[in-house]
Amino acid sequence: MRYIYGIHTVDSLLRNDPKSIQRLWVQQGREDKRIGALVQLAQNQGVPMAREPRKDLDEMVSGRHQGVVAETYGIPVHGEDVSTNLWSEADLYEAIESKDGPVLILVLDGVTDTHNLGACLRSADAAGVDAVVVPKDRSADLNATVRKVACGAAEVVPFVKVTNIARTLEALKKQGVWLYGAAGEAQESIYDSDLRESCALIMGAEGGGMRRLTRDLCDHLVHLPMTGSVGSLNVSVATGICLFEIIRQRRQMPLANPAETR
Numbered sequence: 001m002r003y004i005y006g007i008h009t010v011d012s013l014l015r016n017d018p019k020s021i022q023r024l025w026v027q028q029g030r031e032d033k034r035i036g037a038l039v040q041l042a043q044n045q046g047v048p049m050a051r052e053p054r055k056d057l058d059e060m061v062s063g064r065h066q067g068v069v070a071e072t073y074g075i076p077v078h079g080e081d082v083s084t085n086l087w088s089e090a091d092l093y094e095a096i097e098s099k100d101g102p103v104l105i106l107v108l109d110g111v112t113d114t115h116n117l118g119a120c121l122r123s124a125d126a127a128g129v130d131a132v133v134v135p136k137d138r139s140a141d142l143n144a145t146v147r148k149v150a151c152g153a154a155e156v157v158p159f160v161k162v163t164n165i166a167r168t169l170e171a172l173k174k175q176g177v178w179l180y181g182a183a184g185e186a187q188e189s190i191y192d193s194d195l196r197e198s199c200a201l202i203m204g205a206e207g208g209g210m211r212r213l214t215r216d217l218c219d220h221l222v223h224l225p226m227t228g229s230v231g232s233l234n235v236s237v238a239t240g241i242c243l244f245e246i247i248r249q250r251r252q253m254p255l256a257n258p259a260e261t262r
Contacts, residue, residue, distance in 0.1 A: 002072045004147055005057075005065035007034055011041065012152025013070055017084065018045035020072045027054050027067035035067055063148055087160045089168060092131050095158070096175050102198040103130045103177060104246060109165055109214045110138045110205030111235055117142075118149025119236035120203070125153035127243035133160045133168060138205070169217045172200055181210050181218035182242060184232055190222040195246040203239050 004013055013021060024042045026035060028051045042049050060069050087095075096103050106129045111117050117140040124132050139161070140146060147154040162168045169179055180193065181202040202218060204210035215221070224238055233241070 002144065003061050004070040004072055004144060005061045005063060005068060006148045006151075007038060007066045007068055008151040009147045009154070010068045010070045011038055012155045013072075014038070014041050014045055014047065016155045018042075018047055021047050021070045022073055023047070023071045024049040025052050025057060025060070025069040025071065026050070027057055027065075028052060029054075030067040038068060061144060063145060085156055085158050087131060087158045089160060089162055089171075091158070092133070092160050092168075093171065093175065095130060096172070096177065096198070099130065102196065102250065104198075104243075105129065105131050105133060105172065105177060105200035106239065106243065107133045107165070107169070107200050107202040108139065108235075108239075109202055109210050110135065110208070111203065112138065112140050113206055114140045114143060114145040115149050116140070116206060116234065116236045118146040118154065120239045121146070121150040121153040121157050121159075123236065123240035123243055125150075125157045127240075127247050129157065129243065131158040131160055133162060133165075133200075135165045136161045136163055165211075166213045166217060169200070169202075169214065173217075173219070178220070179218045180220050180222055181215055182223065182238060183209060183215065183221045184223055186221035186223040188220060188222050189225050190242055190245055191225070193220060193222050195249050199246070201239070201242055201246065203235055203242075206235055 004010060024047050026039060026049060039049065057065050057069050106120065106124050108120060111120065121132060142154050142159065173179060176198055178197055178199045179202060180195065180199055182204065202210060202214060224233065224241060
């Protein structure tokens with residue numbers, strides 16, 4: 001049993017996967033428009049609902065619930081629900097193969113902070129990333145904090161947990177996906193890189209960056225130019241900037257042949 005909380009997160013869950021919700025708990029006395037819209041949506045989706053005092057909701061979760069807590073059945077096993085955004089590696093490779101045009105994959109190599117993972121997912125959703133790939137070990141999981149920070153993105157962005165990041169990166173290369181790793185010491189600026197073809201943006205762990213094997217597999221290492229006194233950016237901030245540079249290039253300078261491979 002899990003508890004998902006926060007208005008944006010619960011709203012996204014109700015719209016995208018209402019069958020995963022066992023019961024919606026709403027704070028007694030909250031009758032504002034946002035709560036009213038959420039209650040109406042739950043009723044339309046056939047989700048059971050109950051009112052509880054705020055103190056009871058406070059005991060359910062440790063974060064700021066904003067008056068709504070969804071009690072869920074837990075993360076579904078892959079294959080049980082066709083609407084789930086939890087993909088297997090096979091799903092990832094099939095999606096790349098079937099997409100008409102360049103793909104954009106975000107690989108997070110060891111991001112363990114839940115707030116950073118949530119923020120990265122939010123940026124990934126906004127940028128239209130095709131999938132986010134993380135290792136099964138050395139990575140934050142999709143817990144309540146991640147979902148709250150992601151503001152609904154954790155329920156819709158395809159999320160792939162892989163056993164061996166290096167093996168997955170090698171498979172992506174075979175599918176024509178170029179690997180761009182973000183590294184502060186890289187000579188090439190991301191703004192001088194041609195990011196219009198299918199590519200995977202690889203972001204390393206907080207502080208340590210990418211692992212050596214991950215770095216060695218990259219086709220290009222790129223950096224964000226820093227002109228101030230600060231030497232580096234938070235991984236979620238850097239992820240957002242890099243993703244939208246890719247989107248900017250693709251919108252302004254489309255490839256003559258988007259289907260071009262390695």
